[in-house]
Amino acid sequence: MTEKLKNAAEAILFSCGEPVSTVEIAEALGVSNRLAVDIIEALQAEYDKERRGVKIIKLADSYQLCSREDYFEFIRNVTEPRRRQALTAPTLETLSIIAYNQPITRSRIEFIRGVDCTASIAKLSERGLIDEVGRMDTPGKPILYGTTDEFLRCFGLSDISELPELSEAPQQEDFLKNSEE
Template identity: 35%
Template sequence: MELKPALEAVLMVVDEPATEEHLAKVLQRSRREVADALRELADEYDVQGRGFELRAVAGGWRYYTRPAYAPAVEGFVLDGQQSRLTQAALETLAVVAYRQPVSRSRVSAVRGVNCDGVMRTLLQRGLVEEAGTEPETGAILYRTTNYFLERMGLRGLDELPELAPFLPEADAIEAETQEGVPSFDPDAPDSEDADDKTEL
């Protein structure tokens, strides 16, 4: 089989980014051959101005709609319906992304509100996952997933933008999180849950 058409056929059916190692094993080629062919395909699509592109994200390769044609796909697939994360969920996800692995109580301390409901939503959507326990307290730690990287279009966490330009008070936030974690009434209504039910 010709390598490039074979790669295109396989990548058309993957539901998550395929690694070069896996593709090389399946197609019985060397990783170098596969890596070179993938880059050549990506360049060819760019030159041709195709409606899709081949990206290296989350440790693998996958086809994506070219950003310029996103409105067309959105109109067809979503038919005007959009499922967006709430502001609370986005803030919580950002805290996990930049401070991972991190416990729910530490995320709540940074945000200043109980984030249990939002964390459940992020877990259900596959954007965060458990990452062991904190030795001192036994609290469950959380981190972002490969799906998070994929949705953000990142190859790895090192591509997250620097916080300094966007958070002038980053030092104050850091100092606050080193203090005791605020206590929350477990019997009180979870305002974040309410947000999830109405907005997510």
């Protein structure tokens, strides 16, 4: 791996700003996907080792450059305060149904929650956390929803597989344990 390729990858990530896929990086550098991943990871390690001002985060099959949390306080001195708006409990429920069951139709989401989910689905779409990812091949071709890169980024995940694991149904013994509490 040459220093030049690593620098080129750095330049690409800086220029694009948005997440750049492994395939795009590999094509731009003229190397295999595997090598592209090695290059990015080497760059990533370098940034981390030196606690540089920027770092590289992985989002599904893409990489993105962003500032390092260590320097948040400093950045805050030069930027406008952010509007921090938490998702409401019903919206979070809808989001977790989609995150754990994607791709999923609206009717299935509503079956699981037992209530109408039009508003929370609209809210999540508006905030870019979910998107239409296709249509189900059944009569009516219902829309299938899935989470976005923005969702991963927002929740600090590199991949959907990093979602916290859900505890299984409490078995008989678990139940006994629980009832003792």
